[in-house]
Amino acid sequence: MSILTRRRLLRRAALSATATAGAGLSAAAAGAGLTAATGVLAAGCDAPKGGDPTADPTAERVRFPHDFGWGAATSAYQIEGAAKEDGRGESVWDTFSHTPGRTRNGDTGDVAADHYHRWADDLDLMRDLGLRSYRFSISWPRIQADGTGKPNQRGLDFYKRIIGGLHERGIAPMVTLFHWDLPQALQDDGGWENRDTAHRFADYADTVFRGIGDQVPVWLTINEPKTVVQNGYLWGHHAPGRQDADAAYLVAHHLQLAHGLAVRALRATGFDTRIGPALNLHPCYPADDSPAAAAAATLHDGYENRLYLDSILTGAYPADVLADLGPDSRMAKGIRDGDLETIASPVDLLAVQYYTPLYLTGNGNTVTRWPTSEADWQQIYPQGMYDILTRVTRDYGPVPITVTENGLPCPDTLGPDGTVDDAGRIAFLRDHLTAVHRAIADGVPLESYHVWSLLDNFEWAEGYDQRWGLVYVDYPTQRRIPKRSAHWYRQVIRDNGL
Template structure:
């Protein structure tokens, strides 16, 4: 991008061919919630339930990407991004979650993929970023095993329609977030607080992942890759006591191993299953053959890193680092190195991509028409440096997608938190690249810091 500042040199060069990108999700940016045949999702319902979302906001318009996609892709090209990770809205393609395919919805994503390729940007598609069709939710949602099979049917539709034009496919985005925020805390759709159901939901989502992998394969060439997108939190003892050490192992099981082990090793962690049995019938829902399905071979693991977790001997969490505007986010770049190297140590040399990492900032448009988000630049610089060290130490990381491309609907926080490289004026829908976007362009041009 002309005029972008040179990044402060740290003397760090990334490997030749390393891919820099950014990420979004459908409900957070698309808008057009009831246009061209899109059906309602659980997030449409949740956001319009009084008291659920800050300021009563919702995603009906969001950043209006559905109508502005072409100019948004021009911005992606202008910034120099090599990869764009986005999600497809299940209710836009299969409005009821099963049954007839909405061709207008499918055509939108065809245009998006073609538009990216025409601009020299590689599309990376996430099939599911939390927007379960409401009709499926009414039938039990992820508590209902049948939803996993409906997801696999939907995945096959997309694989057949887009095929190898998308070289990297991601099945589920952060199943853990639905388990925790959607079913334990109730802060995300569907807004339940049901410990027993939460871990049944975990199993059915993992089953859906495996079924989708199997359903997509016949429609994709041998070079096209599939994997899950998991938010992983390095867990550390809050002190040196044996109790904290022990509690941290179990906490890590809930945060990381519960999702990594079945997908990459073909079994659930036994310590977690034993603990879950105290309050959830999860194990009763694991049928013969399920783990073979869940562990269907994948070629790619998408890692999303935001913060570490520190665990006390009582199994509670404490904060050890400064937090961002997001109350839950401790800023600790070293955690990026730790989680990446841990994956290689425990799960082998699978190809990795970072599909989310970013920071909300109090971004304000200045009188000169610029947004000086220096805090975001510092955050990204430090996390890029930690990533570089992991690569130097042998981690097979091939790409990095900053969260997020543009400001958007931030779930229960509505539009209060701004995570984007691009500033969105929601009244006018005008887009303005922030200082971080111009800095990031420099990193991409140099392929280094």
């Protein structure tokens, strides 16, 4: 990788992390069918109090397919706690969060939402909400403390109890193998820069599959490899906290390789279960009508989306991204014969996670076009959900899709009556579900939708300052309080529509 390309990638990462406000929507974007975000105001959570903030009595009711899977999502490090119990080893997030200055207020996931001890009550909560699907992750260091070797039976048993409890309550488990909590021992040996880590992941996946695999109808391999690449290795504000563009895209390749190896490991078991990746996809639009902005949006789309979609679904990395990285990049030199064939091992479904669009100017800068949430990187733009879902089907064919994350942080507080009125979250979810329904009507084979997230939790570098859950967690007491959005979502599930 040339010095120029390395500097450009780091600059792009910095600009993406601190997008600046731009002018009005370009004619090019308008021509692409983009519309104003509806129902959600500037702060993302400032919808009016009282009544349904988005209800339109004249609107036709929206109905979803009769077998649609309504769900919610969590991840292990964000909710489990019990960081040093029952043989769990240390992860990169234990190390990162305990390093001064890395997380807001010095928060850690040591206790989080204490799900490890409160799982049965949390499953009852899911049942009461009417969930049909629950997407969660397994903690790799809870299964293998140092990332290798014989499994920790106490860790496997914990997840067996959760999976069995879900089946007892009529909720389908959807299990992610890796949601960023790499065992620290593997990081000490080079982490995802070390090709061997992909093979250690395949061994771990095989251990989990053979321990509990036949009880899980849907497996997801790697959660948001792009976030590990960008946040962990370009920006440095996620574990392991690196800022090295050349390392970042070698990591991207090894994460993709790990995905493919895990798919093959599941096939080798003979279990009749499904598997696929979980990718956060950001639609990329030109910020103005210039050819330069269009070219910048196309290249940015390569880094944001096609790098992961193309390799998994077509067996090739996008040529423009490889050219931009250069033939001497660590990624280019790290690709071996047969790797792309492994990465493209056939999958059964694609998990899509949508939070925000991106707008690119001619010089490659990102600009903000829509109101942002408490997470200042998140622009509230429901049309982007429709655009990314229809784009995947258009460009890659009718691969079954599940939405595994979509949500909004709000400054939720307990009211005097002990309730949480998060009207803005209801507006956000209604608008995005409307976009989801339009995508289904236009031919997208979407099977299910999962709100991020079920519970308020440890929000990575933001600690506990951001609340994303349908359910309020009072951290001092660990009391669970369903928010207004939870009651609303329960009715959506009962009605199978809006």
